Structures are given as C-alpha cells and as structure tokens.
Amino acid sequence: xxxxxNELAPVALVTGAGRGxxxxxxxxLADEGYRLALLGRTTSxxxxxxxxxxxxxxPLVLPVELGDDEACVAAIDRIESTFGxxxxxxxxxxxxxxxxxxxxxxxxxxxxxxxxxxxPVVLVATAxxxxxxxxxxxxxxxxxxxxxxxxxFTAYAASKSGLDSLTRSIMAESGDTGIRAFTLNPGVVExxxxxxxxxxxxxxxxxxxxxxxxxxEVLACLGGDRDHRIGTHHPLLPDA
Numbered sequence: 001x002x003x004x005x006n007e008l009a010p011v012a013l014v015t016g017a018g019r020g021x022x023x024x025x026x027x028x029l030a031d032e033g034y035r036l037a038l039l040g041r042t043t044s045x046x047x048x049x050x051x052x053x054x055x056x057x058x059p060l061v062l063p064v065e066l067g068d069d070e071a072c073v074a075a076i077d078r079i080e081s082t083f084g085x086x087x088x089x090x091x092x093x094x095x096x097x098x099x100x101x102x103x104x105x106x107x108x109x110x111x112x113x114x115x116x117x118x119x120p121v122v123l124v125a126t127a128x129x130x131x132x133x134x135x136x137x138x139x140x141x142x143x144x145x146x147x148x149x150x151x152x153f154t155a156y157a158a159s160k161s162g163l164d165s166l167t168r169s170i171m172a173e174s175g176d177t178g179i180r181a182f183t184l185n186p187g188v189v190e191x192x193x194x195x196x197x198x199x200x201x202x203x204x205x206x207x208x209x210x211x212x213x214x215x216x217e218v219l220a221c222l223g224g225d226r227d228h229r230i231g232t233h234h235p236l237l238p239d240a
Contacts, residue, residue, distance in 0.1 A: 009056075010134070011083045012222075013037040013075075013123070015066065016093030018045030021141060021186075024211035025090055025218050030057040032219060037079045037086075039064050040093065058083075066093055066119025067111065076126040086130040088222050091120040091163065092141040096156045109155045116159035121166055135178030139221045140167050141214065144187045144235055160185075164233045171231035182221040183233040186214050209238050 012029050016022035017038035026036055030053045038046045039062040050059035060082050064071045079086050094116045097108055124131075124138055131138070145153050146160035163183065170181035186209055217236060220226045226234075 007084060009033055009035050010087035011035045011037065011079065011085050012088040012090060013039060013079060013086060013127075014090045014092060015039045015120070015123070017049055018042050019049075021211045021214045022090075022092045023049050024215040025092060026053065026057075026059075028212070028215040028219050029088075029222075030054055030059075032223075034088070035083060036060065037062055037075070037083075039066075039075060041065055065115075066123075067114035069118065069122045072119050072122040073126050076123060076130070079127075080130060085134055086127050087134040087136045089123060089127060089131070089136070089138045090141065090218055091123065091138065091166075093119075094141075094143075094156075094159070096153060098152045099155070100152055101154045104154045109158070112155035113159050113162070116156070117162040117166070120163060124166065124170065131179050132177045137179070137222050138167070138170055138181040139218050140164070140181070140183045141218070142183050142185045142233065144185050144237070147185055147233070147235060167233070168231055180221075180227070180230050182226060182229060182231075184214065184217055184221070184236050185233050186236040187238065209236065 012034045014022050014026045014036060017026045018040040026038060026049055029036060035058045037060045038049055040046050043061065043063040046061045046063065050061055053059050062075045062078065064075050066072060095112055097112060099108060140163045142163045143160040145157040146164050149157035167181045167183040170179060214236065
C-alpha cells in the first residue's frame with residue numbers, strides 16, 4: 001500500500017467519478033493509499049463520493065464537462081497546483097446515446113466523440129509532463145462495443161474505438177519515459193447508465209459485471225499485475 005501520509009503519496013485522476021465504475025475505482029484507489037482528483041459533470045455526486053473517502057485521499061472535486069477542452073486543461077493545472085504530481089489517469093467517463101445508424105447525425109457524433117475521446121486525449125496530452133515525471137500510467141476504460149458493436153450505438157462504438165487507439169498511441173510515444181497505458185473493454189456493467197438503456201428483461205440483473213470488478217482490473221493495471229497487456233485492449237466479461 002502506498003504511503004498516503006505525505007506528499008509522496010501517488011495521485012490519480014478518475015473521470016466519471018460520481019457514480020458506477022468511477023466511484024468504485026476511486027474507493028479502491030483510496031484504499032491503496034492514493035490521493036484523488038475526482039472529475040465529473042455533477043458537483044453534488046462528486047462531493048458525495050469525496051465525503052465517503054478517507055481523509056488521507058485528500059479528494060479534489062473537479063466539476064468538468066469533458067467536451068470543454070479548456071476546462072480539461074484547467075483541471076490538470078489544478079491537480080498540479082494542488083498535489084504537485086500526477087501518477088495515474090483513469091479515463092472512465094463516457095456517454096452512450098442510443099440511436100439507429102440512419103438517425104445518427106453529425107451533431108450526435110461530434111458530442112459523443114468530444115466527451116468520450118477528445119476530452120481524454122486532451123487530459124493525457126496536458127498531463128504528459130507530469131506523467132513523464134512520475135513514470136505514470138493511463139487506464140482507458142473502453143467497451144466491448146469497440147470490438148463487437150451493439151446495435152444502435154454507432155457513435156459510442158466509434159468513440160470507444162478511438163479510446164482503444166489512444167492507448168496504442170501513448171505507448172508509441174512513451175519511449176523511455178516509463179509511461180504505461182492499458183485499455184479495458186468491459187461488457188455490460190451494472191450501473192445507472194446500463195439501466196437507463198436496458199431493462200432487466202434484456203439484461204437480467206446478476207448477468208453483468210459489477211463496478212467493483214472493473215475497479216479491481218484498473219488497480220491490477222496500475223499495480224503492475226497486467227504489464228503483459230501494456231498497450232493492448234482487454235475484453236472484460238462476467239464469466240472471464
């Protein structure tokens with residue numbers, strides 16, 4: 001466990017930290033001694049998560065729309081000024097509009113790409129000097145949709161395919177920096193987002209991954225237990 005009692009404790013940025021996978025990941029990271037930057041769209045949700053974390057996590061609440069590139073840059077600047085370092089980025093946040101392909105217009109595609117892909121790229125690019133300094137790690141939480149697209153999720157699948165590519169690009173440019181990058185591709189995960197899209201007749205409760213299972217894989221990547229998967233995508237399924 002990392003020493004969280006002083007400024008040497010590692011710092012992780014978790015996007016979409018207000019609920020689901022992000023919330024579970026933030027909790028798991030806090031248990032491992034990380035200090036945390038919690039990024040999401042809804043301040044009240046982030047504050048609820050922050051209040052549940054131990055004081056050693058020193059949670060920093062960052063209400064940010066990932067489609068706002070200036071806000072993404074400002075978030076990294078705030079992390080640096082608050083903690084003086086950044087050791088890990090968990091790109092978890094995302095939107096999943098459900099629309100048939102013949103109803104997928106440019107506006108929907110752009111807004112999905114801005115949140116699911118442009119924002120994460122801007123975060124990584126802005127944080128690159130900090131990640132170099134810490135020999136840090138990026139975990140991109142993608143989706144099985146980037147491998148086996150779900151019907152009605154053209155924009156979502158395209159954005160997550162781009163997130164898979166971000167992992168490969170990070171490794172193509174990491175050189176001798178020590179920066180590592182991973183992609184996790186979960187199937188269905190029991191979250192509010194899942195239930196806003198599919199009822200239990202379509203996805204029975206108990207058949208999906210739990211957010212905590214995904215969080216465990218994130219920690220395994222950060223901790224070095226998945227280094228044989230650096231730069232690659234990894235399907236994450238309930239029976240895996």
